[in-house]
Amino acid sequence: VQLQASGGGLVQPGGSLRLSCAATGRTQGMGWFRQAPGKDREFVAAIRWSDAGTYYAGSLKGRFTISRDSAKNTVYLQMNNLKPEDTAVYYCASAPRAWNIGHFASSSAYDSWGRGTLVTVSS
16 A cells, blocks of 8 residues: 655644645555654554544644545545644554554554655644
């Protein structure tokens, strides 16, 4: 599966962005991870393709929303009320199996990764 992420950019604190990630090939679920400068990559959100079940990092639920368009094989991440600490490279990933939803928080659930798109939150 090949993944192409887009939608990153510069946004002011309190603003919104929507990231997209289009997959070529069959996926059973897709997730978003992010990596801030000098920090480890961390899980953001995931969605299972079969039933649109979702899972979020606890600290982000309520501000971020993941969704999918099965017809377009595309996953979206709507990010609202962005904060400077949300600045990171955001990566999408594709899972080969419809795991238990909690397992999608682990990078080991995925076998394909996109290149990442940079989100910068700054005034």
